[in-house]
Amino acid sequence: MELTQLRYFIRLAEVLNFTEASKQLFITQSTLSQSIRQTESELGTPLFERIGKKVYLTDAGQAFLPYARQSIIETETGIQKLRDMQQIYKGELRIGVIYSLCPMLAESIVRFSKEYPGIKLILTQSTSINDMTTMLHNNEVDFALAYKLDALSSLTEKIDLCPDPLCVIVHRRSPLASQQKISIQALTHYPLALLKSGSYTRNVIENVASRSGISLQPMAEINDTNLLLQMVRTGDWISVLSQHSVDNQPDLKAVPLKEKGGEMHVYLFQLKGRYKKLVTRKFIEIIQKVMSRNNLIQA
Template identity: 30%
Template sequence: MDLRQLEYFVAVAEEANFTRAADRVHITQSGVSAQIRQFERELGADLFDRSARMVRLTPAGAAALPHARAALAAAQAIRHACDEVNGLVRGRLKLGMITGCNVTPLFDALATFHRRYPRIEIALAEDNSDVLVESVRAGACDIALVGSAGGPPDGLRSLTILSEGLVAAVPPEHPLAEHESVPLRRLSAYPLICLPVGTGIRSVLDQACTAAGMRPAVALQATAPGAVADLAARGLGVAILSASMAADHDGLRAVPIEGVEIPALLALVWRKEENTVLRALLPHCRHAFGLA
């Protein structure tokens, strides 16, 4: 008796058909039949009644089936346990990331993770934060780097990377550049350049404006913070960014915005049900972001 025979036995029992079972286990129908016959000889009992068009379990087969399933599950559990102990994690990591977000520590984490677990395939998808959060909830992404307003998304585990306020980023010659801060209401006098709806920064701005009873005058929007900053540097409007985003652009003056109580968060989010691959990745992320 071996695991292959148990697998074929369970397949035939569940499909009630030798041909469909053969397709399921990817061998010929004659190969499945031969292995089942050998298994029956070893057990000294017929497992299937083959007299009708549909293959049926005999009483001996029905008694054996739950034990066969348990043996296959135990074998799989042994493999998973040994993989984790030996660090031989296999699988696929599906990672989501905000479009145009260049977060070096995340790339560092992926690099060290790949060196430690070279057998794991890494897939990367970019989108806005709202879409990424739903992808994580649906299981399409294992983990995602997202922006959010005020706090991490409900129902998910999270690791907050940054929590900071909004700034108005303007060229040195702009009227706002000489101020230490700017009231939110004063921004209504200028065309704004923002990230699109569905991003954390935009959610913070929209919520703050709603709370203040005003509507932001968004003239332009771009999916990448760098593009928002470049448009502002050319005098096309006031860029609304987080403090760290604005700090990446030497040609702009970052002026804190008064009256925005909601922080802009950058966070890694994942479902509560952690798989083996995700558990292996998280320590690398915490270390890379200095949160270990």
């Protein structure tokens, strides 16, 4: 059985739609159907059940899926090991990152791309921290950048990159920009825009406010950090985000909160026991250097 057949099977198993799977694989639907029939013939059992326009995995398909994924992972690992042995910097580096950490990643990406131009970087953003571990376990990313997970899987390991405390984000021209620190209470007097309820950052904000006896009533709730920053950039809004959310944003300033309890940390998550390809280790070295230097400057 060829690896291409396994890749086609895995993609169809993930989307359960022949049209969508063929589009994502950049092949015709007939090519996909033929490959699936060949795979089923070789295995001697149906992998999918077709009821009308619906597609379902059979019990055999569900049982085979993790083995198919593992076969792809082991093959890719073997290829990467050989490349590392030969110091061949080619291929892909897949990074998962939550939206609010994208600004802090920019400098590391620029430095890495200059040092390793043969590596294609693939960044996947998400608003959910827990989605990052799912992507890791599905081999969709090589590592993920996020804040602390509610429950860290025993199969996941983390590297503490840097502190990233909550700050009030204001425009450089704002009168608040001259403050050394700003209290939660003071936020109630300004047009406030926050991330939507349920996000990790919002939960930390609410906990800090609750301990101070404050109930924040934002005038806007958004699930996009970049849009929040654009609103603050107008000078008419303020927000509360992580300190690193304004990295490389010279027209914005992060003013620390007076209250304690808003301390967050940025972690790099990987799967335990999985081979760490050389380019992954090189990127980690770069981001650790960038974060260490930036924290020294901000201190």
